[in-house]
Amino acid sequence: MLIKVLSAASIGLESLKITVEVDVAKRGLPTFEIVGLPDKATTESKHRIKAAILNLGLDFPTSKKITVNLAPADVPKQGSLYDLPIAVGLICLIYDINLPENLLFFGELSLDGTLRHTKGAFLLALFAKESGYLKIFVPKQNLREVASIPGLQVFPVENLMDLFSYLKDKSKLEPVITEEFSLDLEGGSSKPVEEFGGLDMEDIIGQAQVKRALEISAAGGHNFLMIGPPGSGKTLLAKTFPSILPSLTLKESLEVTKIYSAAGLISPGGSLIIKRPFRAPHHTASYAGMVGGGAIPHPGQISLAHRGVLFMDEFPEFPRSILEMLRQPLEEGEIIISRSSGSYMFPCRFILIAAGNPCPCGFFGTNKVCKCAPGQILRYRKKLSGPVMDRIDLFSSVHPVDLDKLKRFSSKKVKGESSKEIKFRVEKARDLQKERFNSLDLVCNSEMSNKEIGRFCGLDHSGNLLLKQATELYELSARSYFKVLKISRTIADLSLSEGIKENHIAEALQYRYKDI
Amino acid sequence: MQVVDLNSSRYPDLLKVTKNPPKKLYIKGKYTPQIFENCLSVVGSRKMTPYGQRVTQRFVREVASRGITIVSGFMYGVDAEAHDAALSVGGKTVAVMACGIDAVCPSFQKDLYNSILELGSLAVSEYPGSTQARKWTFPQRNRIVAGLSQALLVVEAGYKSGTLITAKHARDCGRQVFVAPGDVFSSNYKGICQLITKGAKVVTSGLDIAKYYDADFKANFGAGESQGRLGIFGNENRKRERPVKRNLDPAEEKIYSLLKSSSLNLDDLVTTLGVSPSSVSAKITSLSLKGLIDERGGIFYVN
Numbered sequence: 001m002l003i004k005v006l007s008a009a010s011i012g013l014e015s016l017k018i019t020v021e022v023d024v025a026k027r028g029l030p031t032f033e034i035v036g037l038p039d040k041a042t043t044e045s046k047h048r049i050k051a052a053i054l055n056l057g058l059d060f061p062t063s064k065k066i067t068v069n070l071a072p073a074d075v076p077k078q079g080s081l082y083d084l085p086i087a088v089g090l091i092c093l094i095y096d097i098n099l100p101e102n103l104l105f106f107g108e109l110s111l112d113g114t115l116r117h118t119k120g121a122f123l124l125a126l127f128a129k130e131s132g133y134l135k136i137f138v139p140k141q142n143l144r145e146v147a148s149i150p151g152l153q154v155f156p157v158e159n160l161m162d163l164f165s166y167l168k169d170k171s172k173l174e175p176v177i178t179e180e181f182s183l184d185l186e187g188g189s190s191k192p193v194e195e196f197g198g199l200d201m202e203d204i205i206g207q208a209q210v211k212r213a214l215e216i217s218a219a220g221g222h223n224f225l226m227i228g229p230p231g232s233g234k235t236l237l238a239k240t241f242p243s244i245l246p247s248l249t250l251k252e253s254l255e256v257t258k259i260y261s262a263a264g265l266i267s268p269g270g271s272l273i274i275k276r277p278f279r280a281p282h283h284t285a286s287y288a289g290m291v292g293g294g295a296i297p298h299p300g301q302i303s304l305a306h307r308g309v310l311f312m313d314e315f316p317e318f319p320r321s322i323l324e325m326l327r328q329p330l331e332e333g334e335i336i337i338s339r340s341s342g343s344y345m346f347p348c349r350f351i352l353i354a355a356g357n358p359c360p361c362g363f364f365g366t367n368k369v370c371k372c373a374p375g376q377i378l379r380y381r382k383k384l385s386g387p388v389m390d391r392i393d394l395f396s397s398v399h400p401v402d403l404d405k406l407k408r409f410s411s412k413k414v415k416g417e418s419s420k421e422i423k424f425r426v427e428k429a430r431d432l433q434k435e436r437f438n439s440l441d442l443v444c445n446s447e448m449s450n451k452e453i454g455r456f457c458g459l460d461h462s463g464n465l466l467l468k469q470a471t472e473l474y475e476l477s478a479r480s481y482f483k484v485l486k487i488s489r490t491i492a493d494l495s496l497s498e499g500i501k502e503n504h505i506a507e508a509l510q511y512r513y514k515d516i
Numbered sequence: 517m518q519v520v521d522l523n524s525s526r527y528p529d530l531l532k533v534t535k536n537p538p539k540k541l542y543i544k545g546k547y548t549p550q551i552f553e554n555c556l557s558v559v560g561s562r563k564m565t566p567y568g569q570r571v572t573q574r575f576v577r578e579v580a581s582r583g584i585t586i587v588s589g590f591m592y593g594v595d596a597e598a599h600d601a602a603l604s605v606g607g608k609t610v611a612v613m614a615c616g617i618d619a620v621c622p623s624f625q626k627d628l629y630n631s632i633l634e635l636g637s638l639a640v641s642e643y644p645g646s647t648q649a650r651k652w653t654f655p656q657r658n659r660i661v662a663g664l665s666q667a668l669l670v671v672e673a674g675y676k677s678g679t680l681i682t683a684k685h686a687r688d689c690g691r692q693v694f695v696a697p698g699d700v701f702s703s704n705y706k707g708i709c710q711l712i713t714k715g716a717k718v719v720t721s722g723l724d725i726a727k728y729y730d731a732d733f734k735a736n737f738g739a740g741e742s743q744g745r746l747g748i749f750g751n752e753n754r755k756r757e758r759p760v761k762r763n764l765d766p767a768e769e770k771i772y773s774l775l776k777s778s779s780l781n782l783d784d785l786v787t788t789l790g791v792s793p794s795s796v797s798a799k800i801t802s803l804s805l806k807g808l809i810d811e812r813g814g815i816f817y818v819n
Contacts, residue, residue, distance in 0.1 A: 206783050206787060207783055208782070208783050208786040208787070208792075208793040208796075209781075209782040209783055209786070209793050209797070210783075211793070212792075212793040212794060228814075365566055365812065365813035366565075366566070366813070367565050367566065367567065367699070367702070368565075369561075369563050369565065369702070369703055369704055370563050371563070374562075374592045374622065374624065375624070396814075397813055397814030398814075399781045399783060399814060399815075401783070405787070466802075466805070470801070470805060473804075473805060491794070503794075503795070503798040504798075506797070506798035506799075506801040506802055507795075507797040507801070509797075509801045510782070510797040510798075510800060510801055511797075514811070514814075
């Protein structure tokens with residue numbers, strides 16, 4: 001007796017159909033085998049299935065030879081999501097139920113027959129929709145995630161028993177159908193992946209220049225490096241950054257959700273990711289952890305930061321290999337990981353916010369005495385030069401706010417601009433850029449190449465004069481020159497100005513890289 | 517490279533009269549004995565603060581532009597800054613090396629070393645060949661640094677530092693010791709405070725130092741010659757009369773006058789003036805392009 005049940009697998013961001021073939025043979029020694037390159041979790045599913053079926057009081061062909069093949073047999077299978085299709089196949093065989101065609105199943109079984117939250121459900125459901133398998137059966141805890149995709153009939157299964165009843169006489173289960181994608185899901189839908197207690201820019205005293213730099217960075221998508229001694233507030237400032245970024249669009253949200261689904265980071269009961277990701281990997285992060293990796297690659301931190309922020313604190317402490325690695329993703333907005341089994345593409349278009357000390361001890365160039373040997377400082381600085389620095393447009397030094405000022409301001413309750421106000425300006429500036437790059441494949445000013453800079457960053461006479469003067473005095477390289485133009489464009493956009501004015505350039509010049 | 521023997525007439529006179537002059541002096545660069553006629557030694561902490569850097573640059577430029585040779589020990593920090601400042605105004609400088617004459621220590625200052633030689637200044641050492649610098653060669657070298665000059669300027673010195681050894685040598689040879697004042701709470705000024713209590717003279721500009729040379733010169737050779745040779749007062753007068761044509765708008769004027777009283781970072785300016793960071797940034801750029809202000813590590817000050 002043989003039955004075929006449909007399921008799906010995802011490798012990287014790609015998915016494919018998996019046919020689960022269940023065979024209960026009349027002859028042969030009583031065994032239960034799963035073939036088709038299962039990993040450990042998949043192999044163990046036979047124990048879960050057997051226990052679950054018996055615990056529900058159903059029959060199990062203990063004395064028969066059971067063979068399960070996960071076809072295509074040469075693709076490695078990972079995870080526990082085949083529990084449900086295998087169990088369905090067995091039940092249908094035991095109770096001689098005719099399984100309707102084109103039903104798709106996935107989910108992990110618990111020993112008592114209930115279904116557990118399963119990773120990667122969003123990607124699989126998206127695949128199901130694209131391939132026309134519109135009736136899918138998923139664990140109830142995955143309902144919100146899967147049901148966010150319109151046009152699917154999603155059957156939330158709480159218990160294998162309910163599914164058994166449904167298959168027998170169409171009772172117990174009702175499909176959930178969504179009309180269209182929506183980001184206004186009730187109850188905040190998904191939790192933001194990293195929450196920082198809702199920091200707001202208005203809560204930070206002083207630091208006007210860095211806040212302004214962050215605003216420019218958010219408006220134009222520019223990568224930003226801040227350098228300052230320990231305790232000057234770099235990390236705190238970076239953490240407020242997501243609060244001034246424009247909200248995710250639906251298209252962006254789907255991209256992000258796909259990546260998080262592939263990484264198994266959508267929590268039970270979660271749905272579409274509607275907040276921009278903020279990833280802050282520690283400087284001991286491994287290469288694979290940053291880029292993505294594994295035999296079957298998982299997205300790394302740079303992909304998890306897609307459409308959001310990658311915050312690299314202690315930037316010069318990161319290994320050189322990782323800093324070098326950032327170059328291509330920063331330029332292309334995607335990373336292609338090649339393995340012997342194939343190449344996997346993960347998008348990674350993020351804003352890089354980097355923070356570092358001026359030297360290993362942190363006090364070089366301040367009025368405290370630096371304890372570093374000059375060789376140490378040179379080596380530390382060397383990490384800040386080179387290719388990755390070419391991709392960073394904005395620089396700012398950060399100074400600690402002195403205690404008197406902190407006290408004075410916190411007692412007076414003087415607040416700066418709130419994140420909401422800044423975000424409003426940022427969104428307006430983004431709208432202008434959208435209009436400008438309408439016919440081009442660009443989103444932000446930061447993505448402009450020299451050709452587009454020439455086209456969109458024309459200067460008037462006084463502006464030209466100022467920039468020429470500055471180029472000579474500050475000895476700007478050609479690269480810095482173009483960076484200044486890009487930043488000026490964003491500053492002009494923030495003040496809703498069509499042309500780039502003299503004062504925009506003058507301000508942009510303060511964000512060039514200055515040797516400390 | 518030249519070797520000058522202790523008995524040679526080309527041996528610097530001031531060094532000859534010290535307690536323990538080196539028997540031989542190895543010299544690199546175009547050597548004329550005139551370079552040692554009026555010398556000021558400048559020493560200080562390796563771990564210079566931005567303030568110490570400004571002091572060194574300002575004082576040394578004022579002194580070196582008056583034809584006084586700047587002698588220092590070619591270490592990083594204040595030493596290197598002093599050499600650099602002297603060269604930047606076209607002055608002469610002498611680098612006293614702690615290593616052999618053919619070596620460069622610290623090696624990462626090779627560029628500075630080369631420009632010292634290219635711009636007609638000297639590198640000297642009491643060690644031949646490429647003798648390596650050792651822990652004891654640094655204090656040994658300090659006696660030469662102190663011995664070559666009529667006076668010593670100390671910028672920043674820790675409580676127990678090589679800088680104080682140089683100052684002790686200078687005092688022992690009866691040379692004038694000048695110190696630049698600073699923050700009494702900073703560890704970089706513990707040594708300075710010590711020197712002040714022992715009678716070092718506090719100077720607040722390079723002109724104070726230049727005047728000492730002028731007076732010294734007058735005492736020895738008479739006033740007329742002094743002006744002809746060094747032209748100290750002539751230079752000073754010209755500097756005072758420098759017409760200040762600024763052409764600033766009111767906002768720039770405000771920032772400029774604030775920076776005149778103390779150096780500030782951009783954030784301080786924003787809070788004090790109560791205007792937006794973007795407009796302060798723009799004004800700062802324009803002041804900097806006019807050459808009125810300068811910046812180091814995000815802190816702005818009047819040039």
